[in-house]
Each structure stands twice: as structure tokens, then as C-alpha cells.
Amino acid sequence: MKSLLTFPGQGAQQPGMLHQLPPGDDARRLLAQASAVLRQDALTLDSAAALADTRAVQLCLLIAGVAWARALEAAGGRFDAVAGLSIGAWPAAVVAGALAFDDAVWLVARRGELMAAACPDGYGMAVIIGLSPSQVTRMLAAERSVDQPLWLANINAEDQLVIAGSGAAMNRVMARARAAGARKTHRLKVSVPSHCPLLADAAAQLAAAMAGVTLRRPTRAWLSGSCARVRWEPAAIADDLAYNMARQVRWHDTMVAACERGVRLMVEMPPGQTLTALARGVIGEGEAVALAGRGLSDCVALLNRYAGDGR
Numbered sequence: 001m002k003s004l005l006t007f008p009g010q011g012a013q014q015p016g017m018l019h020q021l022p023p024g025d026d027a028r029r030l031l032a033q034a035s036a037v038l039r040q041d042a043l044t045l046d047s048a049a050a051l052a053d054t055r056a057v058q059l060c061l062l063i064a065g066v067a068w069a070r071a072l073e074a075a076g077g078r079f080d081a082v083a084g085l086s087i088g089a090w091p092a093a094v095v096a097g098a099l100a101f102d103d104a105v106w107l108v109a110r111r112g113e114l115m116a117a118a119c120p121d122g123y124g125m126a127v128i129i130g131l132s133p134s135q136v137t138r139m140l141a142a143e144r145s146v147d148q149p150l151w152l153a154n155i156n157a158e159d160q161l162v163i164a165g166s167g168a169a170m171n172r173v174m175a176r177a178r179a180a181g182a183r184k185t186h187r188l189k190v191s192v193p194s195h196c197p198l199l200a201d202a203a204a205q206l207a208a209a210m211a212g213v214t215l216r217r218p219t220r221a222w223l224s225g226s227c228a229r230v231r232w233e234p235a236a237i238a239d240d241l242a243y244n245m246a247r248q249v250r251w252h253d254t255m256v257a258a259c260e261r262g263v264r265l266m267v268e269m270p271p272g273q274t275l276t277a278l279a280r281g282v283i284g285e286g287e288a289v290a291l292a293g294r295g296l297s298d299c300v301a302l303l304n305r306y307a308g309d310g311r
Contacts, residue, residue: 003079003265003306004223004258005072005095006279007065007088008272009249010190013057017064017271018046022071022296030067030101034059037105054192055112058087062108065091065269066101068291072267077300078307081221081230081263085156085251085275086194087111089225089244096218098237103213107241110209114202115245119192125153125164126174130183136161136173139180143172153195154249157278162249164193199246207242221261228253230261251275255282265306267291267299 021027034042042063045056065088072079084092090108093099128136133155140163144150148169154162163170167187174185193199215234224231224240226247231237255278258266264286266279271292279288287306291299 002262003267003303004081004083004263005069005079005092006266006268006272006275007069007082007084007091007095008061008268008275009084009086009088010054010057010061010194011188012272012274013046013051013060014271015048015051016046017060018043020270021064021067024071024074026070026074027067030063030070033102034063034105037102038109053112054116054190055109058090058108058112059105061087062091062094062104064271066094066104068269068296069095071296072291072300072303075296075300077303079220079267079303080307081223081258081261083223083225083254083258085225086244086249088269088272089241091269093215093218093222093237093241096220096222098215098218098222098234099213099241107206107210107213111206111245114205115192115194115199118199118202120198122167123165123191123193123198124167124170125162125188125190125193126170126185127188128161128163128174128177128182128185130159131161131177131180132159133161135180136163136177139173139176143169143176145169149196149198151193151196152248153193154251155253156249156251157281158252160278162188162195164196165198194245195247195249197246203243203246206245207239210238210242213238223254223258225249225251225254228257230257251278252282255279259283259286265289265302267303 082092148166150165153164
């Protein structure tokens, strides 16, 4: 692998993002396909009010990720692998050729519904920056209880972690983290405590829904953000997609694995830019760029330069 497209998770969404897709028939066809599957105009999903709903957010990130990746391809951009954080794994699977777009649309809609229904009141997620996983794990153990559970949900970087669970317990952990020298702590604007066992039942229901969908062996390497390994077998990809909502995100390990496989260029799909910042701490002599910041033509040129010069 030389180049990798990355697809962001929740938090990257922006109002109007589906109204800012690349021009051309491909994006229009994707919007029409999504609208037909959903039985609603897909362009109604990206208003500020609509994006308060988990289902709408996930559908917008799916559609935008596929549309921009296909625009890169249509413009002649060559890439070797894909990876996505949480919901980002779904557009990555479509772009890799493992999952049909139509199937992805209705499954992601179902995913969003299941996640929203599964979340208890008073729960959520929070970011802690500046401490190690072992430090935060000890704090979680000290503050969790049967009534106020907590988990380490994401390891986005060696010192950028996300916790999930009881809001009251998270507040106590954040206070401990600041006292221990954390550079930053803040609650995420999400009501769903993702990537922890609270979503195990919802994940099992999504897996049951996926049983009627046929996945194919991908034509490009599909790198899992949950296990930090390339998955080629359709059954393994289906399992990963269904259950990643309840599994810890190992994004740092995923980026390290990509570099170990020879990736020297990472291009993040719009509207995300956070994964690019995380990648720059890993990729060393390579490059990490966000399409939203560099533009389509520059990213196509970069992809083809890395494909052509043997880096």
C-alpha cells in the first residue's frame, strides 16, 4: 500500500455538507439513489436541525464520503487502501468494493436508529488529551460503578482518548484528568455512548439485519479501525461493520498498521480534517492531507505522484 483514503466519524458533520458535494452526475446519482432507498429527499438530512439526529449524521457522512472518493477516482486519482473511524468504516467499505451503496444506505439508516434507541439518558462521550491510556484506565476504574459505568472507547492517538458512559462519572474522570495534567478535556456533542458494551444489543440487531445482504471481497485493502488489521473476507468485514459501534476504536494502531504496510500518503474525505491531524503524528516522512483543505485537483495530483514515484 502507498496511499490511503480515510473517512471521518461523527463530529465531522457540517450543515449543508450534502449541498456541497462535488459537481457532476455521479454525486447527483448517489443522492437520487439514497433518496429512493430512504423514501425521503436526502438533501433534507444536512440542515442544522436535521443533524441533531444520529441517523441523519451517519447518512450524511456515508453519502459525502462515497461521493468525494468517487470524485477523486473520476478525476484520475489512484489509491490503494481505505479506512474509516466508526461510521466512516461504511463509506470505506463501499469505496473498497465490498458493499453496495444501496445496501449501505438502508443499513446505516438502521444503524443510526438502533444507536439512538439504545442510548440511556444522562450518558455520552468525552475527550481527554494529554494523558496515556494506562493513566485514564486507572481513573475509569476508580470512578465507575454498576450504576455509573465507564469505558475507554477510542484510542485516537497515544495521548488523545475518548471515554464513554455515565455523564456524572465522566465529569469526575475529567476532573481527575485535569488534576493529573491533561491538556484538555471536554464533553462531545453526542448523546450516544458509542464503542462500549452499552451498544452490544444494538450491534447484534444490526448484524441480524446484515444477514440478508451480500458483501464481496474488496478490490482495495479495507483496514479496520476496530482491530487495526486489513480485512479481505466478506464475513469478517460484515462482522466488523455491524459490531464496530460496540467495540473500542483503535485508530492510532490502525494508522501505525497502515504505515507499516507502506502507506506514505493519507487523504481524508470531507468534511473531516481531524483524522489528518492524527495521521501527521504517525506518518513520519509521508504526508497527510484533508481534501476539504487542499481541494480535489491537488489531492488527485498528490495521489498520483505517490503512486508513480515508488515512495
